[in-house]
Amino acid sequence: MSDKIFVIGSNSFSGSNFIDYALRDGATVTGISRSNEAAKVFLPYRWHGEEGIKGFRFYQFDINHDLDSIVELIHEFRPDYVVNFAAQSMVAESWQNPDQWMMTNVVSNVRFHDKLRKCSFLKKYVHVSTPEVYGSCSGLVKENTSYNPSTPYAVSRAACDMSLMT
Numbered sequence: 001m002s003d004k005i006f007v008i009g010s011n012s013f014s015g016s017n018f019i020d021y022a023l024r025d026g027a028t029v030t031g032i033s034r035s036n037e038a039a040k041v042f043l044p045y046r047w048h049g050e051e052g053i054k055g056f057r058f059y060q061f062d063i064n065h066d067l068d069s070i071v072e073l074i075h076e077f078r079p080d081y082v083v084n085f086a087a088q089s090m091v092a093e094s095w096q097n098p099d100q101w102m103m104t105n106v107v108s109n110v111r112f113h114d115k116l117r118k119c120s121f122l123k124k125y126v127h128v129s130t131p132e133v134y135g136s137c138s139g140l141v142k143e144n145t146s147y148n149p150s151t152p153y154a155v156s157r158a159a160c161d162m163s164l165m166t
Contacts, residue, residue, distance in 0.1 A: 002026055002027070002028075003022075003027045003028075003079075003080045003081060004027065004028045004029075004030075004077060004078065004079040004080050004081075005022050005027050005028070005029045005030075005079055005080065005081045005082075005083060006029075006030050006031075006032075006073075006074055006077055006079035006081070006082045006083070007019055007022075007029060007030070007031045007032070007082075007083050007085065008031075008032055008033075008063065008070070008082070008083070008084045008085060008086040008112075009032075009033060009084065009085030009086030009087065009128075010031025010032060010033045010037075010058060010085070011031075011033035011035055011037065011043070012033070012085045012086070012087075014085050014128060015031070015033075015083075015085035015086075016043045016044055016045060017044050018083060018085070019031055019043075019044075019045045019056065020043075020044035020045040020047075023045050023053065023054075023055055023056055024048075026055075027055065028055045028056075029055060029056045029057075030056075030057045030058075030059070030073065030077050030079065031056065031057070031058050031059070032058070032059045032060070032061045032070060032073070032086075033058075033060065033061075033086070034060070034061070034062035034063070034064075034086070035060065036060055037058045037060070059073060061073075063086055063104065063108045063109065063112060064103060064104055064108045067108065067111055067112060067115070070112070071112075071115045074116075074119060075119070078121050079121075079122065080121075080122070080123045080124075081122070081123060081124050081125070081126065082116060082122060082124075082125045082126070083125075083126040083128065084109070084112075084125070084126065084127050084128060085128045086104075086109075087104065087105050087130070087157065088100060088101045088103075088104035088105055088153070088156070089130075089153065090153070091132065091151050091153045091154070094151055094152035094153035094156070095151065095152060098152035098155075098156075101152050101153055101156040102152070102155075102156050102159075104156075105153075105156035105157055105159070105160050106156050106159045106160050106163070109160045109163075110160065110163050113125075113163065113164060127160075127161070127164055129157055129160075129161050130153075130154070130157050132149065132151065132153060132154035132157060133147050133148075133149050133154055133157050133158040133161060134146075134147060134148055134149075135147075135148035135149055135150045135154065136148075136150070147161075147162070
């Protein structure tokens with residue numbers, strides 16, 4: 001693989017594992033997260049020494065406050081793919097300040113999506129969601145399973161997902 005991939009939410013469990021996979025597959029990756037790069041123990045792509053992170057660059061940006069800088073970096077890097085793992089998570093905490101979850105997971109992401117629509121060089125945008133949007137389910141969840149979010153976090157993720165369907 002010689003693809004260029006831009007990962008949002010690079011410090012997340014899923015994001016960091018995806019970066020590890022992409023780097024080992026030969027991709028060049030730029031990762032951003034709202035927090036400092038996490039300790040090596042939490043970042044699988046850092047487990048392979050300097051050779052393991054060849055082709056990786058990290059930047060600290062917050063989608064709520066640094067959207068223009070993120071988009072500028074995307075235009076500089078000109079990735080083939082943007083993969084978005086970023087979200088305000090922590091389900092229980094979403095009950096205390098649901099507006100913060102809505103701002104990050106809906107408003108800021110919708111603004112980001114609008115900017116990405118204008119990036120003609122992108123081959124694909126991959127938005128990673130959560131099973132929380134389906135609420136409590138029995139059996140397997142299918143692509144046509146109806147959303148049934150039951151927390152502010154889940155509602156915010158479902159709203160973002162649905163905005164991509166417009």
